[in-house]
Amino acid sequence: MADLMNKIVSLSKRRGFIFPSSEIYGGIGGFWDFGPLGVELKNNLKNWWWKTMVEERDDVYGLDSTIIHNPKVWEASGHTLSFTDPLRECRACHQRFRADQLKDSKCPECGGKLTDIKQFNLMFETYVGAAKETANKAYLRPETCQGIFINFTNILDTVQPKIPFGIAQIGKGFRNEVTFGNFIFRDREFEMMELEYFVKPGDDEKWFDYWLKERKKWFIDLGVEAKKLRYFEHPKKALAHYSKRTVDIEYKFPFGWAELEGIANRTDFDLKNHAKLSGKDLQYQDEKGKKFYPYVVEPSLGVERTVLVLLLEAYREEKDKEGVRVILSLDPRLSPYKIAVFPLLANKPDLVKKARLVFDKLRPTLRVAWDDIGNIGKRYRRQDEIGTPWCVTIDHQTLKDKTVTVRDRDSMKQKRVKIDKLIELFQDRLKK
Numbered sequence: 001m002a003d004l005m006n007k008i009v010s011l012s013k014r015r016g017f018i019f020p021s022s023e024i025y026g027g028i029g030g031f032w033d034f035g036p037l038g039v040e041l042k043n044n045l046k047n048w049w050w051k052t053m054v055e056e057r058d059d060v061y062g063l064d065s066t067i068i069h070n071p072k073v074w075e076a077s078g079h080t081l082s083f084t085d086p087l088r089e090c091r092a093c094h095q096r097f098r099a100d101q102l103k104d105s106k107c108p109e110c111g112g113k114l115t116d117i118k119q120f121n122l123m124f125e126t127y128v129g130a131a132k133e134t135a136n137k138a139y140l141r142p143e144t145c146q147g148i149f150i151n152f153t154n155i156l157d158t159v160q161p162k163i164p165f166g167i168a169q170i171g172k173g174f175r176n177e178v179t180f181g182n183f184i185f186r187d188r189e190f191e192m193m194e195l196e197y198f199v200k201p202g203d204d205e206k207w208f209d210y211w212l213k214e215r216k217k218w219f220i221d222l223g224v225e226a227k228k229l230r231y232f233e234h235p236k237k238a239l240a241h242y243s244k245r246t247v248d249i250e251y252k253f254p255f256g257w258a259e260l261e262g263i264a265n266r267t268d269f270d271l272k273n274h275a276k277l278s279g280k281d282l283q284y285q286d287e288k289g290k291k292f293y294p295y296v297v298e299p300s301l302g303v304e305r306t307v308l309v310l311l312l313e314a315y316r317e318e319k320d321k322e323g324v325r326v327i328l329s330l331d332p333r334l335s336p337y338k339i340a341v342f343p344l345l346a347n348k349p350d351l352v353k354k355a356r357l358v359f360d361k362l363r364p365t366l367r368v369a370w371d372d373i374g375n376i377g378k379r380y381r382r383q384d385e386i387g388t389p390w391c392v393t394i395d396h397q398t399l400k401d402k403t404v405t406v407r408d409r410d411s412m413k414q415k416r417v418k419i420d421k422l423i424e425l426f427q428d429r430l431k432k
């Protein structure tokens with residue numbers, strides 16, 4: 001299984017999905033760049049989340065708030081005080097470790113003595129304005145949801161939502177993690193897709209159960225095997241400072257079960273604290289004029305962590321007479337390219353010209369790749385490896401009857417289709 005992780009890392013680098021950030025300078029731990037294919041996959045994932053969580057629902061509104069907020073936000077949210085990891089440093093080699101992940105009290109690297117536990121705040125600090133003074137200190141947000149809470153009354157005033165309703169946001173989050181790693185599983189800069197779902201106090205447990213089920217279904221619909229997903233209930237004494245109940249949807253990674261998405265009942269903690277510190281009334285008023293602080297159910301998911309799961313789930317190898325065929329069996333809705341178009345022979349101008357016409361016809365509607373390098377077998381392999389679900393080949397028969405060969409990534413079956421029917425066919429298959 002650990003082998004699978006290495007294969008994913010190597011495929012990601014080789015084909016342009018994911019690169020270590022700042023590689024020419026030796027990299028920088030916990031930061032990753034997404035290449036030409038990675039950015040397509042990531043965008044498709046984010047768009048799918050947005051479509052299913054915002055666009056297709058009547059009760060969810062979108063938001064895009066800033067990464068840097070007034071530092072009072074983090075005071076009210078409790079992050080300035082409580083967003084910490086317990087840390088121990090080796091007195092000999094000065095490496096730092098998460099105290100809760102250490103097996104004994106010696107340095108795991110050099111066996112040296114460790115310092116006592118210190119609480120280390122995970123927020124990245126920065127300064128706003130020219131003067132680097134404490135008064136100008138600000139933080140890169142460690143979660144996106146505070147932008148939602150501080151815009152609560154703006155949303156109430158502009159869209160007048162009826163409770164229950166949600167506010168959703170996708171954006172960067174930053175955490176100065178002490179231990180990072182397992183490829184893109186734990187990063188210091190990453191993207192989050194968060195929904196804050198506001199409900200009447202008393203209805204929170206019902207909605208919590210609703211989102212638990214919905215979110216698990218969402219992964220299964222994208223092809224994640226149900227048996228590799230499970231719920232993990234956080235013990236009461238280990239709950240985050242804002243939470244009444246938290247359940248993680250865990251995935252069975254090659255390195256063990258770990259959190260994929262967190263679902264938390266944040267109660268009215270955030271709105272009440274922001275109201276207190278800002279002096280503003282952040283209550284919701286119902287149709288009878290009754291004012292109250294809603295409770296919040298929050299499904300919160302990392303983009304990079306989901307990309308990793310999608311790659312792990314999609315990777316397959318099949319032995320054939322030419323060796324090993326690698327297939328990335330991604331859900332076509334998420335595949336970087338939906339279609340690859342090939343002229344059968346790259347040295348026949350009439351085939352190339354016709355293929356280009358087909359390519360141009362498909363391009364405004366679907367993400368299409370062009371490939372005319374090597375023989376057709378090699379091109380199929382290249383596309384299989386990056387998850388392109390359908391390949392379209394233009395051959396001599398195309399010039400006679402305006403049909404092309406459509407080859408399916410997963411079944412490897414081929415059939416002839418009229419050029420005029422291609423868009424309809426692919427759009428139909430993408431609906432699922």
Ligand code: GAP
Binds near residue numbers: 185194260305
């Ligand atoms: N607002 C709630 C919140 O931030 P969290 O459980 O700390 O909750 C939510 O984070 C999700 O964000 C996680 O389930 C995970 O998918 C992702 N995530 C958290 N820290 C991460 C990191 N350092 N690198 C990559 N993804 C991370």
